[in-house]
Amino acid sequence: MDELKTNLKKQIVECLNLKDVNPESIDDNAPLFGEGLGLDSIDALEIVVLLQQQYGIKITNAEEAKAIMQSVASIAAYIESHKSN
Amino acid sequence: MEIYINSSFAISPYDSSRNFIGMKDGRFACIEPDYDNILDARQLRRMSRIMKMALTAAKKAIDDNGNINPDAIITATGLGCLEDTGTFLTKISDPDNRMMNPTSFIQSIHNTMAGQISLFLRNTCYNNTFTQTSLSFEHALFDAVMLLNEKPDNSVLLGGIDELTTLKFDLAERLHLAEKRSNGYYGQGEGSAFFTLSGHKSKVIVKEFILPFMGDHSDIGNYIEAKVDTNDAILLSGNPGNLQDPDDETIKQLFEDDRIIDYKQYCGDYPTSSSFAFWMANQLLNGGIGMPDLDSDLSDVIIHHSYPGNSQSLIHLCRS
Amino acid sequence: MKVHVIGTGVISALGENSAANYHALSNGKHGITADSSYLDSFVSGIPVARVMQSNSELAEMLTVSDRLPRTALLGMTAAKEAVQPFIKEMAGARIGYISGTTVGGMDLTEGFFRQEMKGKGSGKLSDLIYHECGKISNLIAKEIGVIDFVTTLNTACSSSANAIMLASRMIKSGYLDFAIAGGTDALTAFTLNGFNTLLLLDNELCRPFDSSRKGLNLGEGAGYLLLASEKMSQKLGIDVHAEVSGYANASDAYHQTALSEDGTGPSLVLKNALEIAGIHPKDVGYINLHGTATTNNDIAEGVAIKKVFGDNVPAFSSTKAYTGHTLGASGGIEAVFTVQSIVNQKSIAALRFNTPMPETGLIPVTESKPLKIEHALSNSFGFGGNCCSLLFSRKH
Incomplete structure (x- = not known):
């Protein structure tokens, strides 16, 4: 799980071209959007593509995406729970 | 009313300060600034090259006009955001890689530049984007002038932008340009040129422009003969490289050879290249800064943008 | 002119x-x-x-x-x-x-x-x-x-x-x-x-x-x-269907693909199109919405309509429920529909409407019925925050 979170942070920073962010500095539970990392809805859509590409997870609904992408921890939990499917 | 050019900025393949042209094997490339010094990292992270070129030129033109937030933003682009369009097209065409990024779709739309500039300036005013092949910039200029006549107190941000990508270069070479190049065609180009226009007096007036719909093509020659002292004027011709073009020749005959500049040798051939000529004309009339040696009595510049067998336009700028 | x-x-x-x-x-x-x-x-x-x-x-x-x-x-x-x-x-x-x-x-x-x-x-x-x-x-x-x-x-x-x-x-x-x-x-x-x-x-x-x-x-x-x-x-001596009495364009200047939740751009163009024509909001009989049915568009547009029309919201509907969203063609197609609603003095029924959005409570016209339409608006909003509203008026 920790390894998954570490990888996710690296992938998010790379995918969104967050040059000024050190992946290790991202708190597992900090909100990704608005206040925390300051991402926006286009970033959310890019993360949808990332999750499909790297983890085979398909998200087709915007509301669902919002719920999953609260934080790195919530994304990791979602990936874990959908791994076996 | 008289309409003036209050400021201008161009990112182009031409560096006038050292008379250098960024061109190799028929491919002109803009000499780009270090964007990290101009735009902040968060703004830059998603931006495509055409967007960076547009926003930077727009920002510089506005800065040079006392940072006045314009009353209208009007852009022109013949081919739009080719890099993002190409990326998205390639992905949807590849049955083995169906991972498409939303950003390249969002930024493939022609009004991405005008929209992002309004976002950057927090500008809620009139916002429009023209895309009419080699007349795109002329039509945007036409709209700007019509708007200033409707609202004389306004100021307008006007820009012409096109980008050259490897994909576009290769396809156009395959299509017909490789052959043309052996016959003197300068090559494909790109650029981003932005201007602020208003009724506030400055050194350069947008005196007149003639687009085909305002009369037939002979109007352009007639206008020059009637209204321009060609001894004090420069002709910026849009011939993309000494190609056979009877319309171009007719106009060139009205000027001495040393008063004619084929401007596409500096920026290459692209749909909104007349915006580069508009920038060059403004530079020339402002005292020939960094331009080829010119006499000081230059009073008028005529931009003649013609495409063999296709569209034609004239823009007349003069000293106030 | x-x-x-x-x-x-x-x-x-x-x-x-x-x-x-x-x-x-x-x-x-x-x-x-x-x-x-x-x-x-x-x-x-x-x-x-x-x-x-x-x-x-x-x-x-x-x-x-x-x-x-x-x-x-x-x-x-x-x-x-x-x-x-x-x-x-x-x-x-x-x-x-x-x-x-x-x-x-x-x-x-x-x-x-x-x-x-x-x-x-x-x-x-x-x-x-x-x-x-x-x-x-x-x-x-x-x-x-x-x-x-x-x-x-x-x-x-x-x-x-x-x-x-x-x-x-x-x-x-x-x-x-x-x-x-x-x-x-x-x-x-x-x-x-x-x-x-x-x-x-x-x-x-x-x-x-x-x-x-x-x-x-x-x-x-x-x-x-x-x-x-x-x-x-x-x-x-040509028959006139309607007059183009107003128009306005504005930028929402909020987001690349979404409209602001307070409907900044949409309310600006509605207000400005009426102002150019010198028409009071209460004289508008019908609005052909942009109405894409995305969560974001409909809230922003609804909020803007409430801002401009207050308690006197005219009949409105989105014809995208019939034609789909035709993107660059939608403003033209919907302008034709808006003019037709004026010529026929009839509303166009909203389709598949059941429950109003809680954010606005707005209820579109759900019947095709005779309606006095002296003036009608047609809204179009695009990516990049580009907003445009056209006002058409009946010719007597």
Whole structure:
């Protein structure tokens, strides 16, 4: 799980071209959007593509995406729970 | 009313300060600034090259006009955001890689530049984007002038932008340009040129422009003969490289050879290249800064943008 | 100088001319009946509003080559309908063709790219020559003939509303006597995939302004108004459908693809279009919404309507529930529908509406019924925050 979170942070920073962010500095539970990392809805859509590409997870609904992408921890939990499917 | 050019900025393949042209094997490339010094990292992270070129030129033109937030933003682009369009097209065409990024779709739309500039300036005013092949910039200029006549107190941000990508270069070479190049065609180009226009007096007036719909093509020659002292004027011709073009020749005959500049040798051939000529004309009339040696009595510049067998336009700028 | 609407032309999933479209609208019959998989086998099960005729059928009707981009074939069909009845009378006048499009010749470009994937060099280069949006306009203008001025706007989904605004300003300023103004867009794999990656497509039929809405359905088509200066329409004694009495364009300046939740841009254009015409909000009888049925659009538009109209919100509906979202053509098509609602003094019924959005509580008109419409608005909003609203007034 920790390894998954570490990888996710690296992938998010790379995918969104967050040059000024050190992946290790991202708190597992900090909100990704608005206040925390300051991402926006286009970033959310890019993360949808990332999750499909790297983890085979398909998200087709915007509301669902919002719920999953609260934080790195919530994304990791979602990936874990959908791994076996 | 008289309409003036209050400021201008161009990112182009031409560096006038050292008379250098960024061109190799028929491919002109803009000499780009270090964007990290101009735009902040968060703004830059998603931006495509055409967007960076547009926003930077727009920002510089506005800065040079006392940072006045314009009353209208009007852009022109013949081919739009080719890099993002190409990326998205390639992905949807590849049955083995169906991972498409939303950003390249969002930024493939022609009004991405005008929209992002309004976002950057927090500008809620009139916002429009023209895309009419080699007349795109002329039509945007036409709209700007019509708007200033409707609202004389306004100021307008006007820009012409096109980008050259490897994909576009290769396809156009395959299509017909490789052959043309052996016959003197300068090559494909790109650029981003932005201007602020208003009724506030400055050194350069947008005196007149003639687009085909305002009369037939002979109007352009007639206008020059009637209204321009060609001894004090420069002709910026849009011939993309000494190609056979009877319309171009007719106009060139009205000027001495040393008063004619084929401007596409500096920026290459692209749909909104007349915006580069508009920038060059403004530079020339402002005292020939960094331009080829010119006499000081230059009073008028005529931009003649013609495409063999296709569209034609004239823009007349003069000293106030 | 007043600007008059003297003709209309439209093709959409509802039918191939203005009368067929209006017949479907009056009978509550929508055209969102195709499955997206015909555009791209990877994106299936999403309803789209496809124009019934194939390229060869359109080309045959027009007697032109069927190798032209679909956007051009659709545009020619609608533009010709608008201009045909007056083509003789218009001779010698200054005529403009002003059009909005977002995809241009993308369908042929896609064909080229798919072919290239099979082997570099195998694509037909001739498929690329109409890629540029402006080339589509040139093709259509040449087909109509007698055109003195051609230009193209691409401001995403507000393109053709902006084209009508520009044409009206050019007539008002005396540059043109007549203008064919509107827009055209064909369905393409490019836009289908694009909206799919944005998670903006509903896999069921779209439900504009309903609390259960989940997204939009894409459509295709073309719609044009034939505009004339008052001087010309009087001189020729032409029947006037309506007057273009107001227009406004503004930027929302909030986000690349979403509108601000307080409806900044939409309320600016509604307010400014009324102001130009000197019309009081209470005198507006009908609003043809942008109404895409995305969560974001409908809230922003609803909030803006409440801001401008207060407690006197006029009858309103979104015809995208019939035609799908036709992108660069939508402003033109919906301008035709708005003019038709004025001519017929009848509302257009909102489809599939059950529960108002909790954010606004607004309830669209759900019946096609006689309605006094002196003035009607048509809204169009596009990516990049580009907003445009057109105001049409009844001619007495």
